[in-house]
Amino acid sequence: MQILDGRKAAQAIRDKLKIDTAQRATEGKKIPHLAAILVGDNGASLTYVNAKVKACQEVGFRSTLIRFEENISEVKLLHKVTELNNDPDVDGILVQLPLPRQIRGEEVINCIEASKDVDGFHPVNIGKLVHGSATFLPATPYGIILLLEHYKVETAGKHAVIIGRSRIVGRPLSILLSNNNNPGNCTVTVCHSHTHDIKEFCRHADIIVAALGVPEFVTADMVKEGSVVIDVGITREADLTKKTGFTLRGDVDFDAVAPKCSWITPVPGGVGPMTIAALLKNTFESCRVKN
Amino acid sequence: MQILDGRKAAQAIRDKLKIDTAQRATEGKKIPHLAAILVGDNGASLTYVNAKVKACQEVGFRSTLIRFEENISEVKLLHKVTELNNDPDVDGILVQLPLPRQIRGEEVINCIEASKDVDGFHPVNIGKLVHGSATFLPATPYGIILLLEHYKVETAGKHAVIIGRSRIVGRPLSILLSNNNNPGNCTVTVCHSHTHDIKEFCRHADIIVAALGVPEFVTADMVKEGSVVIDVGITREADLTKKTGFTLRGDVDFDAVAPKCSWITPVPGGVGPMTIAALLKNTFESCRVKN
Numbered sequence: 127m128q129i130l131d132g133r134k135a136a137q138a139i140r141d142k143l144k145i146d147t148a149q150r151a152t153e154g155k156k157i158p159h160l161a162a163i164l165v166g167d168n169g170a171s172l173t174y175v176n177a178k179v180k181a182c183q184e185v186g187f188r189s190t191l192i193r194f195e196e197n198i199s200e201v202k203l204l205h206k207v208t209e210l211n212n213d214p215d216v217d218g219i220l221v222q223l224p225l226p227r228q229i230r231g232e233e234v235i236n237c238i239e240a241s242k243d244v245d246g247f248h249p250v251n252i253g254k255l256v257h258g259s260a261t262f263l264p265a266t267p268y269g270i271i272l273l274l275e276h277y278k279v280e281t282a283g284k285h286a287v288i289i290g291r292s293r294i295v296g297r298p299l300s301i302l303l304s305n306n307n308n309p310g311n312c313t314v315t316v317c318h319s320h321t322h323d324i325k326e327f328c329r330h331a332d333i334i335v336a337a338l339g340v341p342e343f344v345t346a347d348m349v350k351e352g353s354v355v356i357d358v359g360i361t362r363e364a365d366l367t368k369k370t371g372f373t374l375r376g377d378v379d380f381d382a383v384a385p386k387c388s389w390i391t392p393v394p395g396g397v398g399p400m401t402i403a404a405l406l407k408n409t410f411e412s413c414r415v416k417n
Numbered sequence: 418m419q420i421l422d423g424r425k426a427a428q429a430i431r432d433k434l435k436i437d438t439a440q441r442a443t444e445g446k447k448i449p450h451l452a453a454i455l456v457g458d459n460g461a462s463l464t465y466v467n468a469k470v471k472a473c474q475e476v477g478f479r480s481t482l483i484r485f486e487e488n489i490s491e492v493k494l495l496h497k498v499t500e501l502n503n504d505p506d507v508d509g510i511l512v513q514l515p516l517p518r519q520i521r522g523e524e525v526i527n528c529i530e531a532s533k534d535v536d537g538f539h540p541v542n543i544g545k546l547v548h549g550s551a552t553f554l555p556a557t558p559y560g561i562i563l564l565l566e567h568y569k570v571e572t573a574g575k576h577a578v579i580i581g582r583s584r585i586v587g588r589p590l591s592i593l594l595s596n597n598n599n600p601g602n603c604t605v606t607v608c609h610s611h612t613h614d615i616k617e618f619c620r621h622a623d624i625i626v627a628a629l630g631v632p633e634f635v636t637a638d639m640v641k642e643g644s645v646v647i648d649v650g651i652t653r654e655a656d657l658t659k660k661t662g663f664t665l666r667g668d669v670d671f672d673a674v675a676p677k678c679s680w681i682t683p684v685p686g687g688v689g690p691m692t693i694a695a696l697l698k699n700t701f702e703s704c705r706v707k708n
Binding site for chain 1: 591
């Protein structure tokens with residue numbers, strides 16, 4: 127069994143971005159600039175958005191964190207997004223999800239200029255993903271593709287079973303893994319809450335991606351020998367023995383499953399760091415094509 | 418075994434559209450208008466586009482067929498699309514595919530105003546399909562959904578195996594059948610040229626959709642008892658005994674497979690007429706929301 131080490135793979139991507147960004151600076155070219163919007167003070171969201179801002183700083187990007195109160199109106203939020211759309215210094219815009227109830231997430235995502243949508247959630251970018259044409263890929267699926275690429279995991283002709291059909295992970299990843307690319311060319315099955323026997327599908331899988339948000343859903347009896355297991359779950363569970371007060375739990379029973387795998391991602395340190403690395407790559411690319 | 422009769426189901430949709438269109442006329446409202454562009458004189462393309470224009474006339478829509486020589490430049494074609502985009506009388510624009518080599522199909526499709534893209538190929542419309550939000554669905558997958566709906570075929574929790582990952586059929590249909598809708602909520606597997614054992618996947622399927630364009634690819638030994646089989650294939654094969662000079666052959670060995678099925682589509686008279694019905698529905702809807 128080998129670990130798909132997201133921290134290491136993400137570090138390699140960040141090292142490369144740092145060099146490329148310094149090179150741009152030397153040449154007097156524009157430095158990438160990510161603007162992140164956070165509404166409210168949800169602990170997990172704050173952690174994620176802070177990690178993204180910190181990652182920008184590490185590789186030499188500029189970053190701006192814009193925070194709003196929980197009760198901000200949709201109009202005011204859309205106004206800010208439009209302002210960032212029109213700001214030529216901003217290369218990438220991300221709005222940390224989830225948003226409070228009074229705000230329609232879809233309106234906000236659709237309002238982001240597609241060419242600055244470094245989270246890859248805008249319909250135009252999703253549509254281009256389906257077509258297989260160049261675009262900003264959604265950060266988590268893109269991060270998983272980069273991780274498979276980093277470790278040269280063979281995917282062509284493999285049967286990938288994805289548990290979860292969310293807009294931001296399961297669905298776009300199913301398309302990416304199935305497209306005629308490398309990584310890609312998998313036979314992909316998408317399972318979800320209406321699937322009758324998820325265990326049976328998993329038992330036949332060469333690659334399992336667990337993206338449903340149920341801690342330790344994937345157990346050893348669901349995994350065949352030699353399979354590749356990608357764990358997208360990051361559920362916070364109260365744990366007073368930790369300084370943070372919580373433990374992160376994945377969707378895979380790691381200790382029991384790992385011995386059966388050829389490759390497996392840990393939680394934390396697997397998909398999480400890759401999501402941020404993918405966001406940085408999108409932001410760099412947005413800056414590069416425009417400047 | 419029961420036939421999923423696309424001619425009958427399409428007729429029911431056209432009858433309804435005819436009434437609704439007459440109703441609009443009575444109320445002095447705008448009548449739907451489809452503009453179709455055909456480049457060159459490929460026999461199959463001409464047949465399809467003529468069938469679409471004729472279907473418009475039958476339900477009382479206006480239609481315009483614009484034909485160009487095979488050697489038209491991309492610029493000239495894009496100019497015509499832009500003209501149709503700007504014409505408030507045109508509700509739906511379709512460009513019959515395939516296009517000749519000198520024209521980049523993607524440029525042309527992307528140029529069509531998304532709100533007039535009744536073929537549902539524009540990235541924005543594909544992106545909205547992935548998000549599950551209202552949009553123009555691509556005509557063939559939408560036609561298949563309408564056919565399943567017409568015959569009240571149960572799909573939730575079923576395992577659908579789709580053979581073919583094309584942009585216009587297999588891929589969007591895989592998303593529609595997997596989304597949280599009715600028809601929908603299938604566990605969907607997409608097979609393609611890199612899949613090792615398509616037969617084995619099919620044998621476990623409750624629903625098989627054959628969309629690869631290989632005549633009689635799906636044989637009886639690939640189909641389990643009671644399954645639903647949808648045949649999207651329409652390969653023309655020379656046949657001098659026919660007035661047209663050809664026979665249409667589907668991707669399914671109908672005679673051998675049909676006895677094992679609960680439902681099956683014939684070729685012709687299955688998915689084909691539904692594709693046109695879906696196009697009409699999109700065109701009507703485009704007119705309705707704008708006027």
